Amino acid sequence: MKKHIAVIRGDGIGPEIVGEALKVLDRICALYDHEFTYTDVDMGGCAIDKWGDPLPQAELSKCLDSDSVLLGAVGGPKWNDVPGPMRPEKGLLRLRAGMGVYSNNRPAKIWPQLAGASPLKQSIVDKGIDFIIVRELIGGIYFGAHNTIEEDGETVAIDELRYSEQEIERIGRIGFETARKRGKKICSVEKSNVLDSSRLWKSVMHRLAEEYPDVELSDMLVDNCAMQIVKNPSQFDVVVTENMFGDILSDEASMITGSIGMIPSSSLGADSCGLYEPIHGSAPDIAGMDLANPIGTILSAAMMLRYSFDMAVEADCIENAVSAVLDQGYRTADILSSDTGCIKVGCREMGRLIIENMKRE
């Protein structure tokens, strides 16, 4: 099969981790007789430096013309002082909105080989952590009107939070469909004791639930959810929530797995062209030092094969190779615990080991 992939290496460790993921994709081509071609896209700090814009229209067009987009990470302290609309993060938000990828899926799962790395008590980890946060990605407070005004002699900042029924319904459907393919449990997270948008959210979820009688719906307030994620994470299967709550809860969920460097994500909209990225940031402090963990990006590439290209066998091949390398005891610095006798490797060596373990299933 022929596929064309837009590649955003980005800033910090982005170029290193994406480099390893592309080698893995090339190996898939060789093993399964596919042809992947790549177009580099400038986004984030590097685009600000080169074009004076975190995502020029021509770069966005390359993404829209592709079969899917693979992204490393963007941003860094170098661009901390640039004004809001020009920040590297703005490029990412424009990309998400431009691609229409309203559904962001972030798995929180403990790898058995890394169970000791979770900061939670072993008795909690032993009950199992395997859930997925389905986050609405192109609405809510991120995309409402933003304004800073002068009023009665002081500065006032306003960020508008709005959701339409249709925006809630389409992400709700993704949540229910996802739950249907997993443990058949969905927890809708909102702040309906305070916010109108959350009351609408809750009522749409309950209306949808009638169409999914095989899926069990529960409601949870976001502050309680933040607590439950550390107290009893095994209760969750699918969590569906709005943009900003999902941003915060997905960082918390990644932390309890003990290995944020391992977690991939997918963002999808109405068609199969998706955006795939690890959930960690650009880690500028270790950029260019061959220390980064490429696994989050490599697993994101696997998700691209599975969800956008319908290549489940090829995705399994990558995921099995990652698991095999962990079984063999190889660890990048972020997932190395001192007491286990594991072998520390750098970014490139981790990529090489994964490729060496990839076998045609």
Ligand code: IPM
């Ligand atoms: C994320 C990030 C982004 C977000 C930032 C970089 C704009 O935190 O992907 O979770 O808030 O969505």
Ligand code: MG
């Ligand atoms: Mg975030």
